[in-house]
Amino acid sequence: MSLYERIKKKIYNNLEEAAYRARENGKLAYDELPAFVLEEPRERQLGDLATNLAMLLTKQCKKAPREIAEIILENLEITDTWITASEIAGPGFINFRLDSNWLTGVIPEVLSQEDKYGSVNIGQGQKLQVEFVSANPTGLLHMGNARGAALGDSLAALLSMAGYDVSREFYINDAGNQIHNFALSLEARYLQQLGHDVPFPEAGYHGEDLIETVKRIIEQDGDKYVTLEEDFRRESLVRQALEEKLHDIKTTLEDFGVFYDVWFSEQTLHESGYVRDTTNELQDKGYIYENEGALWFKSTLLGDEKDEVIIRSNGVPTYFAADIAYHRNKFHRGFRKVINIWGADHHGHVGRLKGAMQALGYNPDSLQIILMQLVRLIQDGEVVKMSKRSGQYITLRELMDEVGKDAARFYFILRDPDSTVEFDLDLAKSQSADNPVYYVQYAHARLCSILRQAKEQGYETDIEPDRNQLALLNSNEEKDLLKKIADLPGEIAISAKMAEPHRLARYVLDLAALFHTFYNSQRVLIEDTDLRVARLGLIKSTKQVLANILGILGVSAPERM
């Protein structure tokens, strides 16, 4: 637990005790102590910490909030809390002022924990999986995938910082109908390239990249598939195309800073009989019935609106069947918690899949599905319908080429997954210099520059400031910076708990702003040795925290800009 959390917890506990004591001595009458908060007030002038405890007790105690606050203060023990003053303010807040050195202890913590600073252990080493992107290997990665990649990767990093044993996984949809369509599309392109006049399938994939793919196949193997039997021809083309597409997806994601632990093939679930086994288990448990030659899953038994076909009347399992098997497999592999990042267009599927997990005996809450609203592409002021089938989309590769990895990742991670993002590539290009990511990176580069200059000027930068030196950090700018730094473990905890990495993007922006303010008001490289040592400690801590968070967000922390 960090220093900041320890102090807060101590005061929190003392407040609880004060309330209990007041009940014992008859000053307050209530049944249950409400869940109150102890947090920093909005305005610095109000104090260092504030609680709403008194206001929450009004109903039960039938007293005015300020009167209750009075009673609590009378019963509050303040030794070892750093509290130097308390006052009742506004509608009934209790504000505390703390000894001005209460925060400086965070500096030695950051300097000793280095890249571990900010870690919390709410995960307790539990195995957790984040599955994200899982784009169909029938085309290139687009903007929606970019958002999913930025979100999923940062979430995974955040959760490992919060003490989970995290695995990143990509589910390869290399089976089913779409692969059949993919095969037909490839076949048509292949034959067309070789001069045959064949129609392009209605439901085919129109992307230009497919033509490139068959061109490469022709370069290598010529026209040898033309005379092959249809099935063999399609299979050969698909096998090569899939390999190429997957390789492309993998390297594109790696360039985007995303590395997976596991690439999981849907096909293997069919081949191993796992899909069939899973279906049988559902059948044994009474969740399957037959209608019009197909097998249906009784989702309605588990609160869903309609039942769902799991095995078609032609005997072929649906995507849903494979998905159930896949998620059953995840739990078999020992993951205690499984998080999926899906596009909002799949939300109808959430209830059914959770229902299926429940039917199989798993806790449906162990499967968390984060729905991310779609990215809408704007061109010439118009919304463009993006789809792999139409071939109309901006690729992740183009995005990186145009605006850069850091700006692109920050752009997405700054936003709540629930918000619909409009993306205008031309606008993004023209505004890429205004991207807030540079504001943060600039802060990091500035910090590095100070440390460089310190060395050039012959100052020792590795000495750790002692308690007396740290006590010199008492300006508002320094204290604000210290508070923000001290806040990090709590910020990690709540972001992880809520699975919302975008909070950290906000945090790091705030931290950069506080540093820039400090930078413009006070100098680090000064004659006064004690103050200089203390400030060097402060800026080394700031730099460490910036780097830690940027690392989670997958954004680089440059030494110079």
Next chain:
RNA sequence: GCGCCUGUAGCUCAGCUGGAUAGAGCAUCUGCCUUCUAAGCAGGUUGUCGCACGUUCGAGUCGUGCCAGGCGCGCCA
């Protein structure tokens, strides 16, 4: 028609289990570089938090009903 998401400053968006005077960036206006990076800082301007009721000490936050936009409601994935 039903379900889910969204509606906050001119634009893009934050706002934790309800809390004090609703915030940030961009844009715009005014100052600040002979001192550690001006990709910066300080300050000004900008709001019926979609609308209306309700719940309570207190609502951007919770409830209900409307309005607007997005997505979904296949033996597609």
